[in-house]
Amino acid sequence: MEQSHPIRSAVDKVVGAVTGDGGPAEIPGVPNSAPPSLEEPTEPREPLPPKPDQSGPDTFSPTGQPTGAPQAKVAQDGAYLTTAQGLRLRDTDHSLKAGPRGPVLLQDHHLREKVMHFDHERIPERVVHARGAGAHGVFRGYGAASNITKAAFLGKDVETPVFVRFSTVIGSRGSADTVRDTRGFATKFYTSEGVFDLVGNNMPVFFIQDAIKFPDVIHAAKWHPDREIPQAQTAHDTFWDFAGLHTEATFHTLWNMSDRGIPRSYRMMEGFGVHTFRLVDAEGATTLVKFHWKPKLGVHSLVWEEAQLLGGVDPDFHRRDLADAIEAGAHPQWELGIQVFPDTPEQTFEGIDLLDSTKIVPEELAPVQRIGLLTLNANPANFFAETEQVAFHVGHLVPGIDVTDDPLLAGRLFSYLDTQITRLAGPNFAQIPINRPHAPVNDMLRDGFHQTAVHRGVAPYRPNSLDGGCPFTAGAAERAYVEVPLEVSGRKVREAPASYADHFSQARLFWLSMSPVEREHIIAAYTFELGKCYEQAVKERYLGVLANIDSVLCRQVAEGLGLPAPAASQPLADSPPSPALSQIGQTWPADGRIIGIVAGDGNGNGDGDVAALGAVRQAVLDGGLVPLIIAPTGGKLGGTLPVQRSFVTARSVEFDALLVAGAPAPGKDAYGARDAKAAGGADAPVDPRVLLLIAEVYRHGKPLGGWGTASQAFSEAGVPAQAPGVLLGDDGTSVLRETLELLGTHRVWDRFPAAASLT
Ligand code: HEM
Numbered sequence: 001m002e003q004s005h006p007i008r009s010a011v012d013k014v015v016g017a018v019t020g021d022g023g024p025a026e027i028p029g030v031p032n033s034a035p036p037s038l039e040e041p042t043e044p045r046e047p048l049p050p051k052p053d054q055s056g057p058d059t060f061s062p063t064g065q066p067t068g069a070p071q072a073k074v075a076q077d078g079a080y081l082t083t084a085q086g087l088r089l090r091d092t093d094h095s096l097k098a099g100p101r102g103p104v105l106l107q108d109h110h111l112r113e114k115v116m117h118f119d120h121e122r123i124p125e126r127v128v129h130a131r132g133a134g135a136h137g138v139f140r141g142y143g144a145a146s147n148i149t150k151a152a153f154l155g156k157d158v159e160t161p162v163f164v165r166f167s168t169v170i171g172s173r174g175s176a177d178t179v180r181d182t183r184g185f186a187t188k189f190y191t192s193e194g195v196f197d198l199v200g201n202n203m204p205v206f207f208i209q210d211a212i213k214f215p216d217v218i219h220a221a222k223w224h225p226d227r228e229i230p231q232a233q234t235a236h237d238t239f240w241d242f243a244g245l246h247t248e249a250t251f252h253t254l255w256n257m258s259d260r261g262i263p264r265s266y267r268m269m270e271g272f273g274v275h276t277f278r279l280v281d282a283e284g285a286t287t288l289v290k291f292h293w294k295p296k297l298g299v300h301s302l303v304w305e306e307a308q309l310l311g312g313v314d315p316d317f318h319r320r321d322l323a324d325a326i327e328a329g330a331h332p333q334w335e336l337g338i339q340v341f342p343d344t345p346e347q348t349f350e351g352i353d354l355l356d357s358t359k360i361v362p363e364e365l366a367p368v369q370r371i372g373l374l375t376l377n378a379n380p381a382n383f384f385a386e387t388e389q390v391a392f393h394v395g396h397l398v399p400g401i402d403v404t405d406d407p408l409l410a411g412r413l414f415s416y417l418d419t420q421i422t423r424l425a426g427p428n429f430a431q432i433p434i435n436r437p438h439a440p441v442n443d444m445l446r447d448g449f450h451q452t453a454v455h456r457g458v459a460p461y462r463p464n465s466l467d468g469g470c471p472f473t474a475g476a477a478e479r480a481y482v483e484v485p486l487e488v489s490g491r492k493v494r495e496a497p498a499s500y501a502d503h504f505s506q507a508r509l510f511w512l513s514m515s516p517v518e519r520e521h522i523i524a525a526y527t528f529e530l531g532k533c534y535e536q537a538v539k540e541r542y543l544g545v546l547a548n549i550d551s552v553l554c555r556q557v558a559e560g561l562g563l564p565a566p567a568a569s570q571p572l573a574d575s576p577p578s579p580a581l582s583q584i585g586q587t588w589p590a591d592g593r594i595i596g597i598v599a600g601d602g603n604g605n606g607d608g609d610v611a612a613l614g615a616v617r618q619a620v621l622d623g624g625l626v627p628l629i630i631a632p633t634g635g636k637l638g639g640t641l642p643v644q645r646s647f648v649t650a651r652s653v654e655f656d657a658l659l660v661a662g663a664p665a666p667g668k669d670a671y672g673a674r675d676a677k678a679a680g681g682a683d684a685p686v687d688p689r690v691l692l693l694i695a696e697v698y699r700h701g702k703p704l705g706g707w708g709t710a711s712q713a714f715s716e717a718g719v720p721a722q723a724p725g726v727l728l729g730d731d732g733t734s735v736l737r738e739t740l741e742l743l744g745t746h747r748v749w750d751r752f753p754a755a756a757s758l759t
Contacts, residue, residue: 027626027644028053028324044079047072053327055136055378057386058161058190062431062453064441074433075381083113123388124423125173128218129184131232132167133266133319134387135326137376139189145338145371148287149279151400152479153191154371163188163434164376165390166266166322170221171232176311177318178302179232180261180525182252185271185293186392187374190438193479197396198291199416203260204272206357207249209500211411217242217249235532244541247503247548248358254507254549257525259301259518259583264746265321267332267592268300269293275409276354278343278402278484286484288347288354288404290361292337292368298588300746303700304524306653313651323379328626330592331377337368347404353499357408359506362578386434391420399476402484407496426450442471504548505573511550513577515584516754523553523758527560539563548572552757587744591624595739596645596655596697598630598690600664602637610638613661616732617641623740628655632667632687647689648675652696657703657739661732663713664690684716691717701747703727705735724751 033051049072050056059069081089089110096108104111143156153160167184168175183202188195207217219225220242221234230236234256243249255261263269271293279287302310310317325332339361341349348354350365380386393416394409403409420429426449429435444460459467474480514522526546530539539561546554547568558565579585597617602610613629620627630650631643645654647667652658666687672679681688694717697704705727706714714721714728721728725748729735742748753759 027628028327029320046079047076050381051327051379053323053329053379054381056381057136057163057433057436058438060433060436060438062436062441064437064439066438071381083110084117123425126167126423127419128169129167129186130173131171131175131177132165132184132387133322134163134165134380134383134390135322135332135376136378136380137162137164137331137374139187139336139372139374141372142370144369145279148281148285148289148340149400150282151191151196151279151398152193153189153196153398154400160192161190161438162374163190163386163390164374165387165392166269166318168232170218170234175232176315178262178307178310178315180234180256180304180307180529181232182256182261183263183266183269185269187271187293188390188392188396188435189398191398192439193398194439194481195396195435195437196398196401197392197394198271198273199392199394199412200271200273200291200293202263202269202271203252203255204274204290204292204360205252205255205506206274206408207243207252208246208408209248209356209358209496210407211409211415212407213246214411214415216246235529237533237535237538240530240533240538240542241535244538244545247545248500250503250545250549251358251507251510254510254522257522257529258510258514259521260299261525262302262304262307263318264300264302265297265325266318267322267325268295268297270295270299271334274357275406276341276347276404278404279338280400280402280484284484286343286402288341288343288349289338290341290354292339293334293374294337294368294370296333296335296589297591298586298746299583300588301583303747304521304528306700309651309653309696313653317653322376324626325592326376326379328592330624331375332592333376334374335370336372336374337370339363339366339368341366348499353497355404355406355497356500357406358500358503362509363580364576364578385432389424389429389432390434391416391424391429391432393417393420397481399479399481428452444471504570505575507549508572509575509578510581511553512574513579513581515582515749516758517749517752518582518584519553519758520754523556523560526553526557530557530561536563540566544569556757583746584749588746589624590656590740590743592626593656593743594626594628594654595620595736596628596630596650596652596658596693598658598660598664598693599637599641599643600662601632601667602641610641612732613637614641616659616661616736619733619736623736625740630693632664632669647678647687650689650693652693652700652702655697655702657705657743658693658697659732659735659739660690660694660704660706660710660713662706662708662710663716686713686716694719698723698726698751701725701749701751703739703742703748705729705732705739707732707735724748 033048056071059067059071059074061067081092083089095104095111097104139160139162141154141156141158145154152158165186168179168181169184170181171179185202186199188197208214220238223229223231224238243253273291276288276290279289341354349361352359352361394412421427428448428450431452446455446460457467476482530542533539540563543554543558543563544566546557547566548570555565599613617627617629628644629641630645631637633646634643636642663686666681666684669675670678670681670687677689677692690713694713698719703725707729711721711728719726725742727735727738
């Protein structure tokens with residue numbers, strides 16, 4: 001039987017539901033599960049169902065019991081507007097007044113309830129990781145870790161529902177997605193033994209070794225307290241002031257300055273648990289591990305100019321990308337992996353301190369072993385209820401997974417619950433639907449703000465006889481959580497171990513592991529960020545840090561800053577590179593990538609013929625990618641082919657590759673007073689907005705294909721026809737084939753070779 005492609009069939013399904021006309025599939029992003037009528041609806045009707053890609057949290061009671069209630073029944077219900085008490089209302093547009101021009105009456109309970117609730121719609125944002133996006137999914141264990149952990153959810157073919165939230169660290173809730181920053185990667189597993197949270201990042205190391213420094217690093221990285229600028233970035237004096245003085249941040253800062261700081265998509269990021277955890281098997285034997293998430297689509301990044309443009313053009317780029325991919329059926333996947341180390345008294349591996357979260361263990365020394373598969377398959381039905389109210393905590397553990405004495409982890413074990421009391425207004429946030437366990441809860445915790453469970457009995461204390469002794473404690477046989485009984489001893493001191501003093505050797509290892517083009521990006525990032533600092537002392541001090549990583553890096557950044565390059569203050573430690581740290585050199589699936597297809601007006605105005613365009617569009621869909629047709633105006637080309645972007649709305653940064661079907665003449669609105677991108681273009685041979693698209697795609701290293709008269713457009717845009725990744729052919733489908741091959745490597749890296757000093 002012929003298998004239809006998941007993207008196609010999902011898109012067709014969505015569009016079938018929406019248009020009902022069996023017409024050509026649209027792109028993801030449809031606002032609701034049925035199209036609006038032109039006229040305002042007047043017939044009462046029940047709320048629309050969610051879109052097929054959306055799901056709320058599973059319906060469990062506040063105490064972890066499956067309720068069996070359909071998700072629709074915990075949402076708004078009924079055809080008529082009511083108060084919060086269920087009272088039907090006749091009017092919600094006018095306050096109750098003494099006559100049409102008279103004063104408003106205090107007795108207007110509806111006005112008071114409506115405004116009171118609105119007044120309290122906002123809640124405090126997270127103190128860090130405020131900006132994020134979430135999705136539902138499922139985790140399937142491979143059973144490969146069952147020899148070292150008794151955790152039930154890691155058993156073979158055990159399926160566990162999950163909720164994942166990705167985030168940036170520094171910016172406010174409304175900040176842009178594509179800023180240079182670490183990304184959070186937090187996963188809530190609703191296991192049969194209680195909730196397990198893996199609260200990680202897309203970088204395997206952290207700025208600090210001890211949680212007591214967390215307020216310092218965050219105060220330094222966030223905005224200046226006097227002006228509250230800049231937003232969501234480290235390119236300012238306080239961050240580099242701190243990072244230059246507190247050199248244990250060197251390695252994490254280097255990750256941030258690398259391409260990892262500007263991911264192409266949440267779907268294309270690795271995730272790391274960062275700390276070392278302790279796994280425990282059924283006999284009590286222990287193993288140390290580090291958790292990794294490996295994306296099926298590979299690790300890919302934006303280039304810096306794209307990231308900056310996107311901050312203005314589409315600040316929601318990453319959350320849109322995630323939601324669109326899920327809606328289109330291109331469900332993102334990661335494999336969970338572990339690096340495994342013997343649990344020795346020193347807690348080191350090959351000389352690397354496993355309790356120091358500023359250090360990695362290179363994958364070449366300890367390969368990542370795959371133990372399960374995560375698939376994100378549904379978008380939240382309500383952002384606030386789910387993504388905003390979800391509360392992760394590193395202390396949410398299950399039998400078989402224990403913590404280590406990493407002092408960074410210890411502080412986190414305190415911090416998450418503490419902050420959530422304020423953020424979620426009281427101690428009962430575990431009862432919010434997205435946080436509810438899928439295992440029975442009998443906790444003796446009582447009352448407090450927003451208590452939604454209706455507890456019975458009279459004896460929430462132990463021991464008791466009045467409630468028959470319930471609840472009872474469990475033994476290991478009943479799968480109780482039992483901490484590993486480790487010996488603890490030592491002097492009471494405020495000190496770090498000697499091994500924590502090495503701040504540079506792994507930063508150098510990372511630098512040496514980068515390809516030339518990745519090194520160029522790192523040099524540019526440091527030069528940009530330090531170049532935005534005001535104080536010369538801050539820049540000079542940081543150049544001293546860079547000198548301890550690598551002399552070429554230091555010299556190149558110093559050159560950009562117009563400052564002398566200092567010498568290293570200590571010998572540089574050379575270790576063999578770790579190829580696993582580089583993002584370049586492999587090929588990956590291009591599923592869900594976005595291809596822009598530039599057409600003319602459908603009347604032969606520089607666009608080839610509409611049937612041929614339709615065939616290319618179809619081939620893109622069949623390949624599991626998302627085509628966006630770009631034409632001078634909206635509407636349908638030739639009355640059949642839907643246009644998704646006009647020359648006014650399109651910007652190159654939305655696309656992973658661009659196909660150009662000819663050389664479209666200037667649109668009717670191509671004059672600068674209307675659209676600055678079109679300045680001087682009314683009489684040009686090709687629309688200037690199209691030339692801008694081509695030029696940007698070219699300099700961002702993306703595949704660029706064309707047919708028909710496209711060569712004319714390329715040459716007008718200053719793109720050499722022979723340049724790497726510029727594909728000119730006779731017809732769209734053959735050009736598309738070559739484009740897809742190139743997309744497997746993400747970008748055309750050899751279009752702009754790195755400087756000789758870096759190769
Ligand atoms: C390895 C180091 C760390 C990692 C990987 C990490 C990761 C994360 C992530 C992913 C989130 C966002 C969770 C979400 O999406 O809701 C988060 C939030 C947070 N983190 Fe961390 N973090 C680290 C260190 C720390 C430390 C040392 C502290 C405090 C001492 C801390 C305090 C917080 C707080 C207060 C929040 C906000 C939680 C909330 O409001 O729900 N983190 N962290």
